[in-house]
Amino acid sequence: MTNPIQKKFADLATENAPGQEVRQAGTAAGSGLIGETLAGRPVDFSHGDVDAFLPSDGALETFVEGYRRGGSQAYTEYLGDASIRAGVAQRLGDFTGAALTSGEDLIITPGTQGALFLAMGATVTRGTKVAIVEPDYFANRKLVRFFDGVLVPIAMDYLDTQGRAGLNLDRLEAAFKDGAEVLVLSNPNNPTGVIYSPAEIDAIATLAGRYGATVIVDQLYSRLLYEGQAYTHLRATAMPRENLITIMGPSKTESLSGFRLGVAFGSEAIIERMAKLQAIVSLRAGGYSQAVLKLWLAEPEAWMAERIVKHQAIRDDLIAILRRIDGVRVRTPEAGSYLFPQLPKLTIGALDFVRALRLQAGVTVTPGTEFGPGSFQSIRFNYSQDHAAAVAAAERTVALIERYRAGA
Amino acid sequence: MTNPIQKKFADLATENAPGQEVRQAGTAAGSGLIGETLAGRPVDFSHGDVDAFLPSDGALETFVEGYRRGGSQAYTEYLGDASIRAGVAQRLGDFTGAALTSGEDLIITPGTQGALFLAMGATVTRGTKVAIVEPDYFANRKLVRFFDGVLVPIAMDYLDTQGRAGLNLDRLEAAFKDGAEVLVLSNPNNPTGVIYSPAEIDAIATLAGRYGATVIVDQLYSRLLYEGQAYTHLRATAMPRENLITIMGPSKTESLSGFRLGVAFGSEAIIERMAKLQAIVSLRAGGYSQAVLKLWLAEPEAWMAERIVKHQAIRDDLIAILRRIDGVRVRTPEAGSYLFPQLPKLTIGALDFVRALRLQAGVTVTPGTEFGPGSFQSIRFNYSQDHAAAVAAAERTVALIERYRAGA
Numbered sequence: 001m002t003n004p005i006q007k008k009f010a011d012l013a014t015e016n017a018p019g020q021e022v023r024q025a026g027t028a029a030g031s032g033l034i035g036e037t038l039a040g041r042p043v044d045f046s047h048g049d050v051d052a053f054l055p056s057d058g059a060l061e062t063f064v065e066g067y068r069r070g071g072s073q074a075y076t077e078y079l080g081d082a083s084i085r086a087g088v089a090q091r092l093g094d095f096t097g098a099a100l101t102s103g104e105d106l107i108i109t110p111g112t113q114g115a116l117f118l119a120m121g122a123t124v125t126r127g128t129k130v131a132i133v134e135p136d137y138f139a140n141r142k143l144v145r146f147f148d149g150v151l152v153p154i155a156m157d158y159l160d161t162q163g164r165a166g167l168n169l170d171r172l173e174a175a176f177k178d179g180a181e182v183l184v185l186s187n188p189n190n191p192t193g194v195i196y197s198p199a200e201i202d203a204i205a206t207l208a209g210r211y212g213a214t215v216i217v218d219q220l221y222s223r224l225l226y227e228g229q230a231y232t233h234l235r236a237t238a239m240p241r242e243n244l245i246t247i248m249g250p251s252k253t254e255s256l257s258g259f260r261l262g263v264a265f266g267s268e269a270i271i272e273r274m275a276k277l278q279a280i281v282s283l284r285a286g287g288y289s290q291a292v293l294k295l296w297l298a299e300p301e302a303w304m305a306e307r308i309v310k311h312q313a314i315r316d317d318l319i320a321i322l323r324r325i326d327g328v329r330v331r332t333p334e335a336g337s338y339l340f341p342q343l344p345k346l347t348i349g350a351l352d353f354v355r356a357l358r359l360q361a362g363v364t365v366t367p368g369t370e371f372g373p374g375s376f377q378s379i380r381f382n383y384s385q386d387h388a389a390a391v392a393a394a395e396r397t398v399a400l401i402e403r404y405r406a407g408a
Numbered sequence: 409m410t411n412p413i414q415k416k417f418a419d420l421a422t423e424n425a426p427g428q429e430v431r432q433a434g435t436a437a438g439s440g441l442i443g444e445t446l447a448g449r450p451v452d453f454s455h456g457d458v459d460a461f462l463p464s465d466g467a468l469e470t471f472v473e474g475y476r477r478g479g480s481q482a483y484t485e486y487l488g489d490a491s492i493r494a495g496v497a498q499r500l501g502d503f504t505g506a507a508l509t510s511g512e513d514l515i516i517t518p519g520t521q522g523a524l525f526l527a528m529g530a531t532v533t534r535g536t537k538v539a540i541v542e543p544d545y546f547a548n549r550k551l552v553r554f555f556d557g558v559l560v561p562i563a564m565d566y567l568d569t570q571g572r573a574g575l576n577l578d579r580l581e582a583a584f585k586d587g588a589e590v591l592v593l594s595n596p597n598n599p600t601g602v603i604y605s606p607a608e609i610d611a612i613a614t615l616a617g618r619y620g621a622t623v624i625v626d627q628l629y630s631r632l633l634y635e636g637q638a639y640t641h642l643r644a645t646a647m648p649r650e651n652l653i654t655i656m657g658p659s660k661t662e663s664l665s666g667f668r669l670g671v672a673f674g675s676e677a678i679i680e681r682m683a684k685l686q687a688i689v690s691l692r693a694g695g696y697s698q699a700v701l702k703l704w705l706a707e708p709e710a711w712m713a714e715r716i717v718k719h720q721a722i723r724d725d726l727i728a729i730l731r732r733i734d735g736v737r738v739r740t741p742e743a744g745s746y747l748f749p750q751l752p753k754l755t756i757g758a759l760d761f762v763r764a765l766r767l768q769a770g771v772t773v774t775p776g777t778e779f780g781p782g783s784f785q786s787i788r789f790n791y792s793q794d795h796a797a798a799v800a801a802a803e804r805t806v807a808l809i810e811r812y813r814a815g816a
Contacts, residue, residue: 004533005681012684020485020687051478060475067468067666070459074666077428110518110668110690117689125412126534126556139688146688148534258475258482258695260518260668273413276420279428280547280554281525282518286694287666 011145016351017138018046018366018382032348033356035403042362043393048337048384050255053307056299059256059292066291074287078275080108080263081290088263091297092248095223096233103242105271107278108285108293112220112249112262115274117143118281119216119245119264120184122273124149129180131172134372135340137190137218141372144184152180153372156189158331159342164197165189172204176211183208186218187234191340191371191380193333195225201232205239214243214270221336223304224253226312229334235266242267250296252337252384253307259289261296311337314383314390321394325401337384340368342377345406350376353404361396419553424759425546426454426774426790440756441764443811450770451801456745456792458663461715464707467664467700474699482695486683488516488671489698496671499705500656503631504641511650513679515686516693516701520628520657520670523682525551526689527624527653527672528592530681532557537588539580542780543748545598545626549780552592560588561780564597566739567750572605573597580612584619591616594626595642599748599779599788601741603633609640613647622651622678629744631712632661634720637742643674650675658704660745660792661715667697669704719745722791722798729802733809745792748776750785753814758784761812769804 014020043049066073079085089106093099100106109115116139124130126148132140134153144151152175157166165187172183183204187196196204208215217234225231235246249262262285264274278284315333322328327344346353350367357363357379368378383390422428451457474481487493497514501507508514517523524547532538534556540548542561552559560583565574573595580591591612595604604612616623625642633639643654657670670693672682686692723741730736735752754761758775765771765787776786791798 005531005536008533009530009681009684012681012688014486014684014687017486017687047483049479050482060472063475064468064472067471071457074458075455078422078425110694113688114690122417123413125416128413142688146685260690260692260694260697273417273420276417276422277554279422279425280420280521280550281689282522282668284668286518286668286697289668289694289697 038361038396040392041389043389044364045381046364046366052386053255055255062292066288078279098236103268105268106265109262110260110285115247115262115264118274118277121277123182131175131180131183133185135375137186138370140184158192158194165194169203182214184216188221188335191338193336193338195334198232205237216245218247225335259292317391318394339381346404347406363393446769446804448800449797451797452772453789454772454774456790460794461663463663470700474696486687506644511676513676514673517670518668518693523655523670523672526682526685529685531590539583539588539591541593543783545594546778548592566600566602573602577611590622592624596629596743599746601744601746603742606640613645624653626655633743667700725799726802747789754812755814771801
């Protein structure tokens with residue numbers, strides 16, 4: 001094999017990606033670790049626990065109905081089943097406060113990851129400058145590299161900016177001026193759980209409009225909003241719709257990740273390219289799984305309200321535990337189930353500490369470096385977990401921070 | 409949006425791809441068509457009918473068991489669930505006559521399309537010369553273009569070559585000599601149903617070994633072999649295993665397409681890159697769906713035998729109908745359920761005839777141009793259909809060929 005392909009894939013390392021820790025088994029286990037192992041039920045914070053927060057009621061039954069429908073459900077258009085798409089589009093129009101117009105369309109994808117891949121594949125090619133928020137979802141940066149685009153980082157100063165996400169809007173405008181054609185961002189932000197303020201969303205819309213940039217906004221967690229939080233949908237602003245793709249899916253809040261479902265909607269021209277790409281990537285989202293989307297955005301209100309209350313209670317307990325100790329800096333998540341504390345200076349490197357947490361405390365987290373080069377001192381928790389187990393695991397995490405604290 | 413991305417996607421047209429005909433509804437229906445509509449039950453030969461040949465027994469139940477297993481089945485490694493992979497690898501080793509070695513691995517993908525996309529994404533980058541058989545599966549050529557590779561066509565003269573596929577081996581060697589680093593082929597060939605002879609497979613293995621080329625062989629239909637046919641697995645030859653990826657899946661013969669499952673196995677280095685790519689494409693094949701692979705390659709022998717007999721009977725009837733009329737040239741498929749007759753000269757263009765078939769005879773086929781520029785005069789049938797409906801549809805096809813025959 002030639003060097004170019006090996007070089008390309010060197011940028012796509014996954015050994016620290018969520019859920020892939022099992023593949024590190026070959027590493028020498030004890031090297032550099034000090035002290036005893038802490039007893040307790042292991043918790044994998046690298047993704048949500050769908051055994052603690054169960055899939056939406058009726059999901060399996062709806063899948064089975066899809067299966068029994070037979071060939072018409074197995075072989076849908078590449079875009080996805082037309083009637084299911086129409087229903088989801090209607091409900092997403094209501095949810096975002098901006099009905100789909102005649103110049104817009106919707107595609108069903110294998111997970112929101114599938115939507116993100118197709119959206120970036122349909123807008124980024126060799127040399128395309130792409131503005132990427134830091135920190136943000138780790139795949140964003142990898143996708144820019146995979147499609148041979150040029151990464152233009154935009155800092156988000158989330159730690160000292162209550163009431164807004166802290167995106168550096170001057171830097172964003174400079175990027176657009178310098179030729180960035182695409183902006184990718186998650187809102188709520190993954191990994192920090194921060195929501196962009198109305199003023200920030202308006203500024204993004206205005207700047208993207210002014211410079212003709214395409215915006216891909218990943219709103220995967222926009223349904224799980226905590227008490228008192230308001231959310232601004234980019235597609236409900238002055239943002240030109242022909243340059244906007246919104247991504248959503250039922251994998252997180254609704255615990256339906258095992259069905260591999262996501263959607264992207266917006267600019268018809270981009271969705272059309274995404275469908276062409278889907279045709280050579282995986283043909284379509286799983287046919288029978290698509291049926292499960294009939295339930296989505298149509299759950300009982302009480303079900304969603306209870307899910308939010310329960311996540312908020314876990315959030316509050318974890319935040320209180322982390323804030324007890326010196327040197328930990330953390331912003332309270334406003335939505336979703338990610339928590340991204342910045343740790344004090346430790347005697348071991350960040351990746352070694354993540355390994356120590358796993359081996360000595362049974363706590364799996366995702367290292368901050370996955371989310372941007374500036375986040376090496378942070379770790380990400382997905383606290384969509386059993387409440388008591390999460391609290392106990394946070395206590396063990398705090399104990400290990402104290403154990404490895406520099407100068408302690 | 410810039411021109412480069414529009415140019416890139418112009419090569420990925422899907423409007424004539426299987427199952428996408430519904431999207432052509434806007435086309436003026438009657439233009440250029442002559443004569444009456446032929447009555448009869450519509451048949452969509454663009455893909456198999458999973459209502460005529462049902463999914464493997466127990467598929468749904470195994471999916472439900474996977475769902476009930478919960479989080480561990482929803483969130484597998486990117487490669488796929490380790491124990492399911494081990495079982496499938498064992499059975500594929502038996503099936504191909506070449507057990508997986510320590511330098512090999514297996515990845516579960518969203519359909520065999522997913523396997524093909526990842527395999528080519530892991531081996532083809534800007535400027536990589538890729539040998540592609542013509543005719544062959546339409547995505548092969550599109551994928552070379554998407555990854556900015558250079559397409560090197562290798563003709564397969566299947567019409568006059570009983571006992572072998574008819575691959576031009578001189579042309580293949582010339583391609584390797586000229587720097588082609590990758591060869592992609594389907595065996596049995598899609599769209600012709602031809603099997604490569606042992607001598608041809610040995611020649612491919614020898615040439616690939618001599619020139620250090622990587623081979624991606626799509627064996628999707630290699631289980632459905634008709635009476636008297638023998639099949640040579642490339643991985644059971646002298647082909648260097650570190651340069652070989654074999655693709656299989658349960659979407660066709662086993663009618664499990666609605667679960668979106670495929671596998672690729674072989675070179676550990678390539679599979680590792682494929683897993684990295686899967687991490688940014690769709691994370692993993694649907695978690696619950698992966699459970700269905702537990703049944704695969706472990707079906708009762710009688711079930712497969714019956715499925716083969718029934719397909720063979722349909723094949724024989726369709727071949728007899730097509731051969732009744734002058735000017736149709738067709739090779740009898742040796743495996744799978746594709747039939748690729750070359751039509752006599754017609755008064756309308758090939759794409760117009762395909763449209764006429766759909767609108768005037770209720771017969772949906774895939775135009776030959778999808779499989780290579782030399783196949784414009786051919787159409788592809790997937791005859792995994794209700795037997796009586798397929799025969800009646802073939803009679804209507806023959807009637808339309810006569811109707812539009814040039815010089816008639």
